[in-house]
Amino acid sequence: MEMRDTSVSLSGVRLDNPVIPASGCFGFGYVMSEYYDLDILGSISIKGTTLSPRAGNPLPRVAECPDGLINSVGLQNPGVHKVVSEELPKLRKVFHKPVVANISGFSVDEYVEACRVIDGAEEVGIIELNVSCPNVHGGGMSFGTQPESVAEVVKAVKEVVTKPLYVKLTPNVTDIVKIACAAEDAGADGLCLINTLLGMRIDTKTRRPVVANKVGGFSGPAIFPVAVRMIWQVASAVNIPVIGCGGVSTADNVIEMMMAGATAVEVGSANLVNPYACKDIIEALPSRMEKLGIASLSDIIGAALPR
Amino acid sequence: MKMKADRHKHRFFRVVSNRKVAAKTWELALEGDTSDFTAPGQFVNIAVAGKYLRRPISVCDISGSRLTLLYDVVGEGTEVMSEMKPGDTADVLTGLGNGFNLAVKTEKPLLVGGGIGCAPLLMLARSLCREGKRPVVVLGFNTAADVVLKKEFEDMGLDVYVSTADGSEGTRGFVTDAIAEKNPDFDYFYTCGPLPMLRALCERLAQPGELSLESRMACGFGICMCCVLETRSGLKGICKAGPVFPKDELIWK
Ligand SMILES: Cc1cc2nc3c(=O)[nH]c(=O)nc-3n(C[C@H](O)[C@H](O)[C@H](O)COP(=O)(O)OP(=O)(O)OC[C@H]3O[C@@H](n4cnc5c(N)ncnc54)[C@H](O)[C@@H]3O)c2cc1C
Ligand SMILES: Cc1cc2nc3c(=O)[nH]c(=O)nc-3n(C[C@H](O)[C@H](O)[C@H](O)COP(=O)(O)O)c2cc1C
Ligand code: FES
Numbered sequence: 001m002e003m004r005d006t007s008v009s010l011s012g013v014r015l016d017n018p019v020i021p022a023s024g025c026f027g028f029g030y031v032m033s034e035y036y037d038l039d040i041l042g043s044i045s046i047k048g049t050t051l052s053p054r055a056g057n058p059l060p061r062v063a064e065c066p067d068g069l070i071n072s073v074g075l076q077n078p079g080v081h082k083v084v085s086e087e088l089p090k091l092r093k094v095f096h097k098p099v100v101a102n103i104s105g106f107s108v109d110e111y112v113e114a115c116r117v118i119d120g121a122e123e124v125g126i127i128e129l130n131v132s133c134p135n136v137h138g139g140g141m142s143f144g145t146q147p148e149s150v151a152e153v154v155k156a157v158k159e160v161v162t163k164p165l166y167v168k169l170t171p172n173v174t175d176i177v178k179i180a181c182a183a184e185d186a187g188a189d190g191l192c193l194i195n196t197l198l199g200m201r202i203d204t205k206t207r208r209p210v211v212a213n214k215v216g217g218f219s220g221p222a223i224f225p226v227a228v229r230m231i232w233q234v235a236s237a238v239n240i241p242v243i244g245c246g247g248v249s250t251a252d253n254v255i256e257m258m259m260a261g262a263t264a265v266e267v268g269s270a271n272l273v274n275p276y277a278c279k280d281i282i283e284a285l286p287s288r289m290e291k292l293g294i295a296s297l298s299d300i301i302g303a304a305l306p307r
Numbered sequence: 308m309k310m311k312a313d314r315h316k317h318r319f320f321r322v323v324s325n326r327k328v329a330a331k332t333w334e335l336a337l338e339g340d341t342s343d344f345t346a347p348g349q350f351v352n353i354a355v356a357g358k359y360l361r362r363p364i365s366v367c368d369i370s371g372s373r374l375t376l377l378y379d380v381v382g383e384g385t386e387v388m389s390e391m392k393p394g395d396t397a398d399v400l401t402g403l404g405n406g407f408n409l410a411v412k413t414e415k416p417l418l419v420g421g422g423i424g425c426a427p428l429l430m431l432a433r434s435l436c437r438e439g440k441r442p443v444v445v446l447g448f449n450t451a452a453d454v455v456l457k458k459e460f461e462d463m464g465l466d467v468y469v470s471t472a473d474g475s476e477g478t479r480g481f482v483t484d485a486i487a488e489k490n491p492d493f494d495y496f497y498t499c500g501p502l503p504m505l506r507a508l509c510e511r512l513a514q515p516g517e518l519s520l521e522s523r524m525a526c527g528f529g530i531c532m533c534c535v536l537e538t539r540s541g542l543k544g545i546c547k548a549g550p551v552f553p554k555d556e557l558i559w560k
Contacts (some may be wrong), residue, residue, distance in 0.1 A: 028532035031547070034528075035316065047532070055542060060523040062533040064360045069525055073532045076542065220359055272526040273354070273361060275317055275400065 004286040005296035008042070008263050010241055011164035011189045013098055015042035015123045015264060018297060019282050022245050022268030023048050023102035023128065023168075024073065029086040033094035035275045040282055045100035045266055046087070048130050051114040053079035063201040063210035068220025069269060070199045072213035075104055080114045088123040094198060098125020102168070105143075108156050119161040127163050127189075128243075129153065132170030132195035144170040144195075147182035154186035166195070166243060168192040171223075171230055180234040192243040192266065193234060194227045207303045220269040223247045235261020235304050249277060251284035258297060259304040316343050316402050316528075320374060322395040325388075328377070330452035332423065337374040337397050344369055346406025347430035347549050348499070348519055351352070351376065352527035354398040355387045360390065361400065363524050363546070365427040365499070367456075377426040377455060401526050404550050407431050408517060409438070413495035416442040417516075418458050419482050419508060421500020422449070425456050427519060431497055436463055443491040444468070447482035447504065451475035483507050502554050509554050516554045521535075 006017040023045040026032055038044065056076025063070040077083065080103070091099065101124045103109035111129065118124055131144035131153060143149045150167065158165055167183040169176060171194040180191055196217025201210040209215070227246025235242050244262030248254060249270040257265050270277035285297070294300055328334045346365060349373075352361035362384045368375040380389050391397065407427070418428045425446050435442050444460045447470045454476055460467045469477030470485035477487040479491030482504060496516035498508055505518045509558055522534040522545040529547030533548045536545050543549065 025531060027532075031529045034372060055537070056532065059534070059536075060559065061535075062360075062523050062525045062531075067359055069360060071531065071533060076532045076535060172465065269359075270524075272531050273359060275526075275528060 004289045004294070005298070006285055006289075008298050008301070010126060010166075010243070010264055013043075013164065017042045017282055017285065018258065018262075018264040019268045019278050020045055020100060020243070020264055021271055021278055022266035023100075023130065024071075025241055025268040025271045028083070029091040029099075030094050032271075032275065036279045038095040039097065041095070041097070041278055042264060043097055043100050043125065044091070044095060045102050045128055046083070046091070046272050048075050048076050048102045048104045049075055049083045049114065049118065050075060050104050050106070051078050051080055051110045051117075053077065053082065058212040060211055061213070061216070063216065065199070065201065065218060065220065067220065067222040068218055069272070070211060070216040071196070071203055071220050072211040072216035074213065080117045084117060084121045088121050092123050099123050100126045100128050100166075102128045102130050104130040105153075108153050111153050112156050112160055115157045115165075116160040119163055124163060126166055126190075127157075127161055128166045128168050128192055129157060130168045132168055132172075143274065144179065144227060145173050147178050150179055151182045151186040154188050158187040159180045164189040166190040166192050169234075170195045170197055171226060171246075174196050176230045177237045179234050180238055184240050189239040190243065191234060191238065193228055194223070194246045197223055197226065219246070221247045221249055224253060228257060231257060231262050232260040232304065236300055248281075251281050253290040254281060254285065255288060255292065255294070255297075255300065258301050261302040261305055263301050316400055318343070318399060318401050320397040320399055321408060322391050322393050322397055323373070324393055325391050327389075329455045330450075331379050331381070332453070333378055333380060335376045335388065335391065335397075335429050337376070337399075338372055339374065341369050341372055341374050341401070343402030345402065346409065348406035348427045348435050349402060349404045350527070350550065352400040352403060352524070353388070355384045360525060361527060363403070363518070363527050366430055367426040368433070369431045377423065379423045400527060403511065404407060404546060405548065407497055407519070407551050408553075409434055411495060411517070412513050413438065415495070416440055417445065417486075417491060417493035417496040417514075418442045418457075419445045419447075419486070419496060419498040419500070421447045421453075421482060421498075421504040422453065424498070424500030424504075424519070427499050428497065429456055429459055432460060432463060432465060436465075441465060443493060445470070445482050445485050445489075445491070447471070447485065447500065448476075449473065481507065483511055486512075506559055509557065509559065517551050517552045518557065520546045520549055522546070
């Protein structure tokens with residue numbers, strides 16, 4: 001088989017391949033080195049980090065769904081300072097490429113300060129602003145659902161960071177294109193979509209919601225078509241790179257998402273049920289490309305977009 | 308650093324047998340590579356056909372390449388498990404969790420199992436016996452038809468006391484009633500079972516001990532944070548730092 005070029009570039013950050021484990025579905029990465037050599041990955045998006053440590057939501061935090069799950073972890077993390085001083089150095093020992101740092105906040109000031117701190121970490125290649133986590137009361141949700149608040153936080157963060165700033169969008173909005181354009185106009189270097197869809201399960205035996213937080217974020221293969229649609233709509237409207245995310249579990253899903261306009265692709269829930277999900281996808285990409293007559297993956301980015 | 312060998316912990320086992328052993332309990336015997344397991348009390352996360360998430364199930368026993376799981380059919384996933392046939396392939400994540408601590412100083416261990424929580428205690432008892440210790444075993448169930456593993460423990464020559472909530476076998480009441488009645492001599496306890504039982508044991512037993520906990524899990528190997536517990540030394544993932552925690556680490560609310 002002749003060599004297939006799987007490399008892509010995100011705002012000057014070159015990835016050997018477009019596959020990135022999604023935030024919250026790979027911890028801080030190093031645990032996964034028990035399973036395989038992490039350097040085969042394009043990059044790694046680390047667990048959502050906030051300025052201060054967060055304990056997260058009460059248990060249970062997970063509910064099973066057909067072809068997916070609902071989680072209500074609630075952004076549990078040790079805080080950005082500990083992430084920089086402890087988690088990133090641990091990851092660096094087993095992963096030697098630029099990392100995507102997923103940052104959340106509950107006020108513009110918090111976003112700005114957390115991003116300023118993470119921007120200084122040498123391990124970080126891209127900052128991914130999570131304006132979409134649906135888990136926390138009065139949290140991320142409010143930023144990601146209004147064009148004005150997305151613009152406000154993006155503008156403020158852009159002033160203090162030197163690294164490419166990607167905005168991770170929530171699908172829980174009426175018009176994702178409007179939000180995406182607001183982020184682009186405010187200076188975002190790229191976008192990432194989608195985060196989880198707000199969902200709920202009820203235990204019919206106890207007649208109570210399954211997760212203690214009552215509602216949570218729905219992810220997994222079931223949301224793939226929603227993600228493809230939104231990526232396609234957004235990629236049609238903006239001129240900045242889009243990282244696709246949502247329901248990806250096969251090499252063919254990666255290619256489909258790239259055809260919808262994604263430059264790189266994050267894989268979330270699939271890691272939770274198959275620790276080798278990203279490895280399997282990366283290994284399957286070349287033969288899939290060959291079957292589809294693709295010499296270079298970057299050639300197919302946006303192939304399905306209206307010309 | 309390139310080409311580091313995989314540490315395989317995702318394995319395929321062959322189903323040897325899958326049979327009903329009590330009113331709602333099944334025993335699944337699997338054949339495969341068991342080398343990832345390092346301690347009794349560890350668990351597998353087993354894929355079930357048609358379900359997105361795996362099901363965490365404790366290792367009940369290991370003998371060479373034979374891995375035995377004991378499970379209650381309580382919902383759709385375990386129902387599907389009960390339909391697995393000899394010759395089928397089981398897709399499991401192996402070697403999960405910390406397991407019971409065998410390095411702890413104890414001359415006279417007490418093992419307390421509640422319902423299906425008895426399962427991981429079998430392999431624990433074997434390990435303790437191998438070290439020349441003779442644990443006393445207390446098993447609690449709702450009713451006589453639910454009793455499992457009593458004979459297996461007895462076959463090891465151990466004293467086994469059973470309690471049933473309805474009094475149909477052994478002491479009427481809970482494991483704590485059986486312990487009060489039989490008054491076994493012990494200096495440390497190992498336990499697994501429903502949370503109210505674990506709590507009652509922690510409150511009533513003065514001796515040190517350790518407990519195996521449950522939680523709804525997604526991954527089972529420490530990356531999703533769906534199973535996190537507040538302990539005296541901070542937030543810990545039940546699937547990776549646990550499922551076994553020392554009694555004095557736990558905070559009862
Ligand atoms: C570390 C650990 C070890 C376990 N060992 C055993 C064992 O040896 N034998 C045994 O019978 N059971 C064991 N359990 C419980 C077992 O995982 C559940 O009974 C099983 O997942 C139920 O699946 P279901 O589809 O039949 O039930 P459903 O209620 O339909 O399951 C729905 C979802 O909830 C989860 N869930 C439901 N009940 C539990 C529970 N009690 N604990 C964790 N997740 C749950 C399921 O995994 C699934 O994701 C263990 C649990 C843990 C965490
Ligand atoms: C357990 C869990 C935790 C998550 N935590 C975060 C997080 O901290 N920050 C974030 O931006 N997204 C988080 N997500 C969302 C994922 O990164 C991803 O956007 C979403 O799950 C959709 O992709 P998937 O279908 O491939 O999982 C989390 C998802 C799951 C399942
Ligand atoms: S179940 Fe995923 S971290 Fe424990």
